[in-house]
Amino acid sequence: MASVPSSSSSSPSQPKTRKKPGQNSSPAPPPQTKWRTGTQERLYSRRLVDALRATRDRTQVQESVGSRAVKEAADSALALTARGQSRWSRAILFGRNSCRRKLLVKAGGKIRRHRRKQHGVPPVAAVAAEPGVLKEQKVKERLRKLGRLVPGCRKLPAATLLEEAADYVAALELQVRTMRALADALSAAAVSAPEEEETKAVDPMAIAEQGS
Amino acid sequence: MSSRRSRSRRSSNSSRITEEQIVELVSKLQDLLPEARSRSSERVSASRVLQDTCNYIRDLQQEVDDLSERLADMLASTEMTSAQAAIIRSLLM
Numbered sequence: 001m002a003s004v005p006s007s008s009s010s011s012p013s014q015p016k017t018r019k020k021p022g023q024n025s026s027p028a029p030p031p032q033t034k035w036r037t038g039t040q041e042r043l044y045s046r047r048l049v050d051a052l053r054a055t056r057d058r059t060q061v062q063e064s065v066g067s068r069a070v071k072e073a074a075d076s077a078l079a080l081t082a083r084g085q086s087r088w089s090r091a092i093l094f095g096r097n098s099c100r101r102k103l104l105v106k107a108g109g110k111i112r113r114h115r116r117k118q119h120g121v122p123p124v125a126a127v128a129a130e131p132g133v134l135k136e137q138k139v140k141e142r143l144r145k146l147g148r149l150v151p152g153c154r155k156l157p158a159a160t161l162l163e164e165a166a167d168y169v170a171a172l173e174l175q176v177r178t179m180r181a182l183a184d185a186l187s188a189a190a191v192s193a194p195e196e197e198e199t200k201a202v203d204p205m206a207i208a209e210q211g212s
Numbered sequence: 213m214s215s216r217r218s219r220s221r222r223s224s225n226s227s228r229i230t231e232e233q234i235v236e237l238v239s240k241l242q243d244l245l246p247e248a249r250s251r252s253s254e255r256v257s258a259s260r261v262l263q264d265t266c267n268y269i270r271d272l273q274q275e276v277d278d279l280s281e282r283l284a285d286m287l288a289s290t291e292m293t294s295a296q297a298a299i300i301r302s303l304l305m
Binding site for chain 1: 233234237238240241243244245258259262263265266268269270272273275276277279280281282283284286
């Protein structure tokens with residue numbers, strides 16, 4: 001089912017636009033179709049190039065662009081492409097902006113107060129309400145591990161966490177595909193044209209900006 | 213946000229998150245994993261799916277880190293041939 005488009009530089013066109021199946025009944029398209037449309041890929045690659053260019057412009061002349069800056073730019077671009085519809089994307093975007101964090105912590109403080117009130121409820125009732133598979137210790141541990149991996153999802157209930165994880169996995173796949181295609185294209189061009197040492201220096205990001 | 217939290221509190225007492233819901237979400241997650249290709253319809257245990265998901269996410273994040281390094285190196289160079297420019301243009305359109 002997971003078909004990876006060829007990332008070789010010889011393929012000129014983007015993968016064919018895969019239309020999302022008309023799902024008017026369900027609230028949201030499943031992650032695998034939602035993140036694999038040609039539109040999403042173009043959107044993300046456009047945003048990625050913009051972000052990378054901005055990162056490069058921000059960097060001082062003497063420094064080189066660090067890999068962490070690239071990764072953060074890529075993650076922000078990915079979160080933007082998600083349009084803030086998922087918790088992990090909001091967590092990434094709000095995490096960049098330090099003053100927003102104060103707002104979120106304030107809201108979180110309020111919520112925590114509510115939860116402590118509810119703690120008076122005897123734990124037996126809570127355990128009985130959980131579905132069978134969630135009672136196993138192994139599953140609980142792995143859910144916790146998952147919550148740590150997906151940004152902004154440490155304390156979510158199981159169902160929400162699973163949804164977020166599915167969306168996050170699909171989005172990460174898009175990110176990897178796009179970045180690899182971009183990197184392969186750049187490096188293939190660098191290798192295949194050694195004689196064409198240009199006299200005029202062309203800015204790669206400027207070309208990308210104009211071209212798209 | 214707080215309204216969403218209190219709603220989930222209520223749901224855990226009355227219309228609790230059903231086993232079916234969880235199982236369906238887990239199988240949806242399972243379909244996303246690369247192992248789904250070889251193990252098409254056979255149902256795997258939830259803990260296994262979660263384990264595979266954690267590993268897969270970690271692998272993907274590692275790939276992103278590696279690719280970031282590659283891209284960072286390449287961005288450092290400001291010179292570029294016209295062939296590279298053409299390729300980037302075609303990639304983005």
